[in-house]
Amino acid sequence: MAETNLYSVSSIAFGGGAALGYGDGTALGLRVIYCSDLDKIKSLELGLLIRLYLPRLTGHSGLFIQFCGGPVLFAPEGKGISAPDEFGMVSAGLSLGWRFILGQNFFLEPAVRGGYPYIAGLGLSIGARF
Numbered sequence: 001m002a003e004t005n006l007y008s009v010s011s012i013a014f015g016g017g018a019a020l021g022y023g024d025g026t027a028l029g030l031r032v033i034y035c036s037d038l039d040k041i042k043s044l045e046l047g048l049l050i051r052l053y054l055p056r057l058t059g060h061s062g063l064f065i066q067f068c069g070g071p072v073l074f075a076p077e078g079k080g081i082s083a084p085d086e087f088g089m090v091s092a093g094l095s096l097g098w099r100f101i102l103g104q105n106f107f108l109e110p111a112v113r114g115g116y117p118y119i120a121g122l123g124l125s126i127g128a129r130f
Helices: none
Strands: 002-005 013-024 026-037 042-054 062-075 089-102 106-116 120-128
Touching: 002 026, 013 042, 042 089, 062 106, 089 120
Parallel strands: none
Antiparallel strands: 002 013, 002 120, 013 026, 026 042, 042 062, 062 089, 089 106, 106 120
């Protein structure tokens, strides 16, 4: 997945990550995103996700809402991300997106999200269904 988000009002962060989910109608999974902003502050989000497909369509296409929460670790300029981190905190938020089915096993998902400590995010995921 690729994402841009706002962990501060002074600059935009860009990055990417991966997610793995399992479920029928409602999905549970894990998500990790690494981002760096224009001020060279790096963040690493590690999250548990809970997703609900609206409406529950076969093949999970269409509108979804997702909760994601877990720790986020920060590294200021010139330092690496490590745990435990003096700047780490809990991250939680909601995403709203749309899943487009591509062929039999692939999908494309644009999504927007809002939460804490980030202000907002915009992402695009490409994936495979098994």
